[in-house]
Amino acid sequence: MKTYRLIAILLTTLIAGNVPAVNCSECHALELIGRNLSTWDGDTGQWESIADARLGADDPKRLTGEPGVGAILNGPTGRTRHLLSKQHFGDVNAHIEFIVAKDSNSGVYFMGRYEVQIFDSWQKESPYPGIECGGIYERWDESRTPKGFEGHSPRVNASRAPGQWQSFDVVFRAPRFDAAGRKIANARFEKVVHNGVIVHEDVEVTGPTRAAAFDDERPLGRLMLQGDHGPVAYRNIRLAPAGANAFFAFDNAVADEKHPTARAQAETLAELGYAGISVGLDRCPSLSDLLDELDQRNLRLFAVYAGVNIDSEQEPYSPALKDAIEALAGRNTILWLFMQSREHKPSSTAGDERAVAILRELAELAARHKVRIALYPHHAFWLERIEDAVRVADKLDRPNVGVTFNLCHWLRVSPDKSAELLIKEAMPRLLAVSINGADSDGRDWNTLIQTLDKGTFDMTGFLKTLGEAGYTGPIALQGYGVGGDARDNLTRSMQAWKKHSRVLYGDVAPFGPQKKQ
Structure with a gap:
């Protein structure tokens, strides 16, 4: 499926006693792009560490990586495994930078379940809500007509041309559950900013979006990067607590x-x-x-x-x-x-x-x-x-x-x-x-x-x-x-x-x- 985009998320914490008020995002931060792929779980397929990425000289539908560290590329063909973080997160404030080849496609799944689409949307019309870069991808039900539902297009097409680095800044709220495990609040994208432009505000997601790694919903989950829909590279993935409500x-x-x-x-x-x-x-x-x-x-x-x-x-x-x-x-x-x-x-x-x-x-x-x-x-x-x-x-x-x-x-x-x-x-x-x-x-x-x-x-x-x-x-x-x-x-x-x-x-x-x- 096609859907990938930025993220910003937090985990809210119950701090007791007389602890002084602090800005959560300043006290905690986690980098998911290091000198290697050690922050990602299991088999990482053809993902590789690189210093930078650019369009292929002879083929704009390819990305080539420069040797070094600081970014990751999903292999020579852009058809490899998804990456799942070792760490599990709930609410987060996320900053993610990415670059796509011409007509390529990827996505960022918060908790492995709720996707912000990454797509080459430069100067393109949208065939359906949520497919655009920065879109919140649709959910899917084979028994429904139409099968896709709850896709959310970005308010503005803020995409840059393929081959240029782009950014997402996302505040994400995990679903809430009561003591018996019953869901009492849906997952929510509080704010999604694409290349400095707010494209979503306070969008609820009633369940996992299409092609999620998991069908259930939980208080915590892994961050997932889609790796099998075309050439994409990522850098500067930083997650921090989302803090209190807006x-x-x-x-x-x-x-x-x-x-x-x-x-x-x-x-x-x-x-x-x-x-x-x-x-x-x-x-x-x-x-x-x-x-x-x-x-x-x-x-x-x-x-x-x-x-x-x-x-x-x-x-x-x-x-x-x-x-x-x-x-x-x-x-x-x-x-x-x-x-x-x-x-x-x-x-x-x-x-x-x-x-x-x-x-x-x-x-x-x-x-x-x-x-x-x-x-x-x-x-x-x-x-x-x-x-x-x-x-x-x-x-x-x-x-x-x-x-x-x-x-x-x-x-x-x-x-x-x-x-x-x-x-x-x-x-x-x-x-x-x-x-x-x-x-x-x-x-x-x-x-x-x-x-x-x-x-x-x-x-x-x-x-x-x-x-x-x-x-x-x-x-x-x-x-x-x-x-x-x-x-x-x-x-x-x-x-x-x-x-x-x-x-x-x-x-x-x-x-x-x-x-x-």
């Missing part, structure tokens, strides 16, 4: 008089280490301008916040919502939809039929543009509780529709209900979580929404609950009504995040002992 900020936590523009906000988020931003549709004058600023800094637009009215005599949503879906095409961005009504009281099931009808229309449009919807529970709105969001999403039953857990609204509406049970009931439809500092006994927004370094609420315990439930998706910083200097607030919240989020790290043991700082 952490982004609401626009209300970023915008102030010092940061009024998309550029100023993007610059600040990038400098402070945030993964991106969410915006209110009615507060963003130009999605395209914002996306340009974010793309330049490899930041993501995680969500766009917009409203739906389910009353029979009201327009259900602004025409701008459809425009936003088109502007977000291919990005897998979340539409955060809050739902209001004057006809129905909060949480009333009498509004479900109308809500489902409206959402069905939006979900179909969003799916055509590779956009997702996450229902957004909000105090005093019709869709008020996480239970309401789960109920409506279950009735709608669309793969691109899920729910959001908002800490501040849960504390305002139903703090007596167990967050652990609510989160477990929301999985696997849980697409996003929002947090902030809060007082456990708070009753107004001043006490329920604070910077992350403040409040009496046990944030570390809450994040631990998320991790134990198998949640690997993005986490947002709510900033509504906090006031003060946005940069200072973001700085202190990021420092608190690094401390609290240690419980979201996975097992870093495969990466060896922590390096001294």
Whole structure:
């Protein structure tokens, strides 16, 4: 099969005690290309160590290697065994460099199961989703029509010409399992960057892709390089822990008089280490301008916040919502939809039929543009509780529709209900979580929404609950009504995040002992 691509992955670890917060990727790193093939398991076939690779002088469909070390080539014909790493990994942050001959094909399989395609896609059209370089290759089922499914094309064809070195940077999240071994969360490509361009964001994979080395799913697995589909060489394969979940900020936590523009906000988020931003549709004058600023800094637009009215005599949503879906095409961005009504009281099931009808229309449009919807529970709105969001999403039953857990609204509406049970009931439809500092006994927004370094609420315990439930998706910083200097607030919240989020790290043991700082 044809599918190969880059990788970035992590292993999250539970670090106890008073260990200082650290950047996992700086403490652990594992090189898989050394002076020989000793990091790869078993029979390595015709793979050989080389110093560099280039196109054959007489045949651009061949690669020739220069004697030396630092790279590996899959033999004289490009038809040899796959390489499987000796070490097993779960979550990883991966950097991989590769070079292909004309029309050649390879792939990088995370855990030996989930492929990012490597292919000569230079100036080529795609015959099917996932075959392109940087694509997430399709799954395969002989009993289905069509047999291939869940292939994901890269948002942009970032390929270089054959004979040029290219790179992948991937953050990969392994599937999660409960104590009984039942899968509770799918594998996820959190981010795939091809030659410096983000091509995938937050893509779930429900099972092994075609031609995987293994049919089952497990918490850990080997990295695999496909070796039998044509000439390919690799170098600089570095794996490190992926760290905690992606952490982004609401626009209300970023915008102030010092940061009024998309550029100023993007610059600040990038400098402070945030993964991106969410915006209110009615507060963003130009999605395209914002996306340009974010793309330049490899930041993501995680969500766009917009409203739906389910009353029979009201327009259900602004025409701008459809425009936003088109502007977000291919990005897998979340539409955060809050739902209001004057006809129905909060949480009333009498509004479900109308809500489902409206959402069905939006979900179909969003799916055509590779956009997702996450229902957004909000105090005093019709869709008020996480239970309401789960109920409506279950009735709608669309793969691109899920729910959001908002800490501040849960504390305002139903703090007596167990967050652990609510989160477990929301999985696997849980697409996003929002947090902030809060007082456990708070009753107004001043006490329920604070910077992350403040409040009496046990944030570390809450994040631990998320991790134990198998949640690997993005986490947002709510900033509504906090006031003060946005940069200072973001700085202190990021420092608190690094401390609290240690419980979201996975097992870093495969990466060896922590390096001294």
